[in-house]
Amino acid sequence: MEIKKAIPIGIESYKEIIKNDYYYIDKTLLIMDLLTQKSKVTLFTRPRRFGKTLAQSMLRTFFEEEIDADGRAVDNSGYFSGKKIMEAGAQYTGHMGKYPVIFLSMKSAKQPDFEMAYDSLLDEIIREYDRHRYLLGSDRLTGDIKERYSAILAGKAGKAAYAKSLAFLSDCLEKYHCQKTIILIDEYDVPLENAYFKGFYNQMIDFMRSLLESALKTNDSLQFAVITGCLRISRESIFTGLNNLEVVSVLDENYAEHFGFTQGEVDSLLDFYNVSCIKDDVKSWYDGYLFGDTEVYNPWSIINYVKDTIYHNTEFPKPYWSNTSSNSIIHELVVKADSSTVQEIEHLLMGEAIEKPVHEDITYGDIHQSEDNLWNFLFFTGYLKAAGRSFHSDIIYLKMKIPNREIRYIYNNTIQEWFHKKTEAADFSSLYRAILSGDTETAENFLKKQLRESISFMDSAEKFYHGFLLGLLGGLQDYRKKSNLESGSGRYDITLIPYDEQQPAVILELKRAKKFTEMENLCREALHQIDEKNYADALIEEGYPIILKYGVCFCKKSCMVKLAK
Numbered sequence: 001m002e003i004k005k006a007i008p009i010g011i012e013s014y015k016e017i018i019k020n021d022y023y024y025i026d027k028t029l030l031i032m033d034l035l036t037q038k039s040k041v042t043l044f045t046r047p048r049r050f051g052k053t054l055a056q057s058m059l060r061t062f063f064e065e066e067i068d069a070d071g072r073a074v075d076n077s078g079y080f081s082g083k084k085i086m087e088a089g090a091q092y093t094g095h096m097g098k099y100p101v102i103f104l105s106m107k108s109a110k111q112p113d114f115e116m117a118y119d120s121l122l123d124e125i126i127r128e129y130d131r132h133r134y135l136l137g138s139d140r141l142t143g144d145i146k147e148r149y150s151a152i153l154a155g156k157a158g159k160a161a162y163a164k165s166l167a168f169l170s171d172c173l174e175k176y177h178c179q180k181t182i183i184l185i186d187e188y189d190v191p192l193e194n195a196y197f198k199g200f201y202n203q204m205i206d207f208m209r210s211l212l213e214s215a216l217k218t219n220d221s222l223q224f225a226v227i228t229g230c231l232r233i234s235r236e237s238i239f240t241g242l243n244n245l246e247v248v249s250v251l252d253e254n255y256a257e258h259f260g261f262t263q264g265e266v267d268s269l270l271d272f273y274n275v276s277c278i279k280d281d282v283k284s285w286y287d288g289y290l291f292g293d294t295e296v297y298n299p300w301s302i303i304n305y306v307k308d309t310i311y312h313n314t315e316f317p318k319p320y321w322s323n324t325s326s327n328s329i330i331h332e333l334v335v336k337a338d339s340s341t342v343q344e345i346e347h348l349l350m351g352e353a354i355e356k357p358v359h360e361d362i363t364y365g366d367i368h369q370s371e372d373n374l375w376n377f378l379f380f381t382g383y384l385k386a387a388g389r390s391f392h393s394d395i396i397y398l399k400m401k402i403p404n405r406e407i408r409y410i411y412n413n414t415i416q417e418w419f420h421k422k423t424e425a426a427d428f429s430s431l432y433r434a435i436l437s438g439d440t441e442t443a444e445n446f447l448k449k450q451l452r453e454s455i456s457f458m459d460s461a462e463k464f465y466h467g468f469l470l471g472l473l474g475g476l477q478d479y480r481k482k483s484n485l486e487s488g489s490g491r492y493d494i495t496l497i498p499y500d501e502q503q504p505a506v507i508l509e510l511k512r513a514k515k516f517t518e519m520e521n522l523c524r525e526a527l528h529q530i531d532e533k534n535y536a537d538a539l540i541e542e543g544y545p546i547i548l549k550y551g552v553c554f555c556k557k558s559c560m561v562k563l564a565k
Helices: 014-019 029-037 052-063 114-131 133-137 143-153 159-163 165-177 190-198 201-216 263-272 276-286 299-310 328-335 339-349 371-380 405-425 429-437 440-453 458-475 516-532 537-542
Strands: 041-045 101-105 181-186 222-229 245-248 289-291 294-296 354-357 385-392 395-401 479-483 494-498 505-512 547-555 558-563
Touching (some): 029 052, 114 133, 114 190, 114 201, 133 165, 143 165, 159 165, 159 201, 181 201, 201 222, 263 276, 263 299, 339 371, 339 440, 371 395, 405 458, 429 440, 429 458, 440 458, 440 547, 440 558, 458 494, 458 505, 516 558
Parallel strands (some): 101 181
Antiparallel strands (some): 354 395, 479 494, 547 558
């Protein structure tokens, strides 16, 4: 199969995508909207892998009056040939290549301690100073300014100089270009997220506040700034007094189509590669987000699935997005869940919605101050979607749901991992003694307690209950555990087979009741099924003298255990 255009997996440079003729979904009208709305500082909050870095790279390519190593201006207009922005009119295209640009990515600040993270951010600042090294050859900068510039470039300036380095660089650029500077800061909250999970949050907050305030609040050389991240950070006072800040979150309709893929863009992509046959899978797995009222697909997962499909690397959708991060926040939600949180997680897994008040300025430091903060964090970072809004007592409430099957996979996988670790660490000896001795009352009470503390997948309850019980029995020593194997004239659920033939063998047949009043009859039905289907025949043939037969019925968070007489 001849591939018309390569798909840019992981390529975040706009120039590289256009120059190498990768498939590009045209998002250049973001430029028009920024120039039309004329906000001094715009903060876009979007989930990870939704095109933030590529958008910033595109803005830099369009606006920058780029200077090469020989001090000559670079013409970047060719990168926009045939793009939508070129049809928007001279009032927009006239801004092309007219501004000095500072571009700073903070996504690499993921080190284990503050010193290393601070040094990583300094490296990015120094790299940007080096990109504008041509300033040192200009007679428009005085000797004192060049000396200060050189000290920052060499990594020999003090902490105060680096805290104000963006403001200073923009001032130098204005002096050279005779034009105010555009500042683009990508993934500004990555250092904060990392610092929160690694334990040096307050130190990172102090540095970030100084760096961004000087660049965005009191900077006379600033034309405008665009910042991207997953969350709005305000309570730590990073943006204190920044009255010209416009925050554009996933709740807002303006700019909604510029991050992520719209339905029309996905349809065009699938048509271009002749893979419209996967349209239903693409929708169920990667759609479901709403930015404002605009339906949006996860772009990272879409392009990965399309590429795997056209190269025949997969026959089925995969959870591509889940592999781009540790998903540690989901893990914290599950591990620290109390009974009410457990219930809400179960509602989400059943496809239902939960309703929570909106806190747009949620911060990493606030995550565990209340349950509402945690749910808001999950919403703004892409693990939940909006399914409706309401207004009560001066507070906006959001109905939140799991957006698609890919995100559901993350919840399921995390919950299963947590349950496995929990069962490894717990003491289930009383359950084992009860099952091997025929003590149905103790076994029943133990299982009820575990059910109340566990998160179930109620839309596929029979599978959950089967896995739940099998997981609890995993630590039973000196027994082989077999599940859903052919025996007699049917398939039993779980059998426990001892290595010592003098110990009892166990057959457990599971049922699920919709009503509590059905449980006893279903237990008896399970016991009847064991005999009718001759499930014990294989154990009898092997010579086990003691065979215990159990009918176990589950109903929501309860269960009943019956032993054959």
